[in-house]
Amino acid sequence: MKPIHPIIRTATDNPHRYVVDLGRIGGRRRLYRAGTMAEAEAIAKEQTAIFTRHGSRALDIPTDSIIRMSELLDAIDSRAGRKVTAEAILDYYIKHATGAFCKKKVSVVLTELLAKQGAEQRERSWQTTQSTLRPFVAEFADTPIGDVSRENVSTWLDSRVCPSPSTKARLHRYLHVLFAYAVEKEYIEKNPVDKIKAPKYRLPAKEYMPVESVERVLRAVAEGGEGLAAMAIGFFSGLRTAELGRLTWADVNLDSRQITVGANVSKTYPRNVRMSDNLLAWLSVSGRYDAMVCPRGRRLEAIRADACKRSGVRWPHNAMRVTCATMHYAMHNNAHETAAMLGHAGGTRMFFDHYRALGDGHAATREEAERYWGIAPRRDGNVVAFCA
Structure with a gap:
């Protein structure tokens, strides 16, 4: 020039x-x-x-x-x-x-996200994503992802009639995951959910089973034998129900007193769980009816329901894992050890928010925990409490 x-x-x-x-x-x-x-x-x-x-x-x-x-x-x-x-x-x-950001439809982006989760996570995880986001995608299926504004998402969330604030918070969380994926793929510049406040709610109080109730249930299960090992592991190692369903006897080593919750079993990350004295005693007398520790299908549910009916025990939500977590913390007073046993990554918040329970309005005492970890079988298969 x-x-x-x-x-x-x-x-x-x-x-x-x-x-x-x-x-x-x-x-x-x-x-x-x-x-x-x-x-x-x-x-x-x-x-x-x-x-x-x-x-x-x-x-x-x-x-x-x-x-x-x-x-x-x-x-x-x-x-x-x-x-x-x-x-x-x-x-x-x-x-x-040119549509570089907004040509991808919401339904297409969700399909991509589910494929990614399917390759990295368990089937149950991506199915939860799919079912949670289904109402949102039904409304915005053909809308380009880049055309969905913060106002659109906020208005949609406000319009949803949810059974509880926690359900709406769950929607907020999964919507953030969807748009975070779109940002990662450079379909959009910013996550519209970032500036939408998550609904606040008070977590419902968790309830653990009293020591006497645990004894009565295990006594009732021991009479039949089937499902006893799974129930004992649930109560005294804190495995998730889904993890129990995938656990095999090859993962249970009585000699080393170790349960291996491998990648094929764990929901989060692999871990080893040390058997307590009373759990070792229970597993030593439990029959092995299959390669799997837990009865297949919904059989364990039926065994548990029958045992509760015969023993007159009420079964709180997620009773085995919550009770184990609560009693482990009451016994050892170490939240990090309890969180590690439960398979929680990232500290102790998950434990305190979701697993440390109250009984009759108070936390479990050391005396209760000692009785809990002392529940063991008699030689004839009945239950007796001994000092751990």
Whole structure:
């Protein structure tokens, strides 16, 4: 690009005015009028700088358009809360105008997310994602993911009639996962759920089974024999119900007193669980009816329901794992050890939020825990409590 050399001369029609002549640029003669020599010199300097920096096209932009553009840039900076470059604005426009961000439909993005989870997680995990997000995807299935705004998501969440605040919080959590995946794949720039506050709710109080109830249930199960090993492991090692369902006798080593919760069994990450004295005693007298520790299908549920009915015991939600976690903490007073036994990654919050339970409004005592970890079988298969 050749440099320009402005010429300033008096106007032929008015000797008291001046003309700034930039010469022929871009196929056009560039002339500017000024009232004074100082104004003419300023115009010459300004136009030379514009041409040098931006080329001939910049000279075609009217002054009022430049002012309007400057106002728009100021407004964008103010709205964004930071300085936004012209390059960033251009990049944003191209991506959205061409559909680079928003052509993928919500239903397609969910399908991709489920495929990713299916390759990395257990079937139950991606099925939970699918079922939780089904109502949202049903409404926005054909909507480009980039067209779903924070207001859309917030309005949809507010309109949902949920049985409890925790259900709505769950929706919020899974929506965040969906849009986080879209951000990761660069389908959108920002997660619209980031600035939507998750619903606050009070976690329902967890309840552990009294020591006497655990004894009565195990006594009833021991009479039949089937399911006794699974129930004992549930009560005294705290495995999840799903983990119990995948556990084989090959994972249970009585000699080393260790239960291996491998990657094929664990919901989160592999771990080893040390057997307590009373669990070892229970497993030593438990029959092995299959390669699997737990009876197949929903058989254990039926065994447990029958045992509760015969022993007159009420079964709280998630009774074995919650009771084990509560009594383990009461016995050892070490939340990190209890969380590790339960297979919780990332500290003790999950334990305190979801597993440390109360009985009759109070936490389990050390004396209760000692009696709990002392529940062991008699030789004839009945239950007796002994000092751990």
